[in-house]
Amino acid sequence: VNIPAEIQRTLKNPYMFGLHNYNGNQKFLILKVGSYDTTFAGMLQWETNLWQDFKELFNLPTESSTSTNVFIREVKRFQDATFNNKDSRVVKNSSGNIIFLYSIINQNTVVITTNTNTLNEIVSRINKARVVTQ
16 A cells, blocks of 8 residues: 555554445444544545555445546545544545545544445444443
8 A cells, every 4th residue: 555654653553454234344444543643644645545545445446447537536536524523534426425435533543434334333332432441
């Protein structure tokens, strides 16, 4: 992957890749990071390569699976969104449906997925785990 140096320096163990069973299997990746500010800037920088880096892992549409170059340009453009009170960056298809997103859900956690329901479930579970451990 073409991960920016800022994120490489702040990445921590462990990470988690998994499937959330919602309307089919929805893939997700949870990364632990050490610095929110550095991660935020690094994720914005990574957006230029994020689609390419994760297209196979998340089964994202490729140029060969689309009929026009306009769709490819539009599909890779990240936009701001909010889910479950968490700022996110999303990619929508030509129909306006979200097909790829990431969110820095707290000071130390980044979630990358293809489904907002999966993001919401991960946020909910992390919040519940935090309440139990305190």
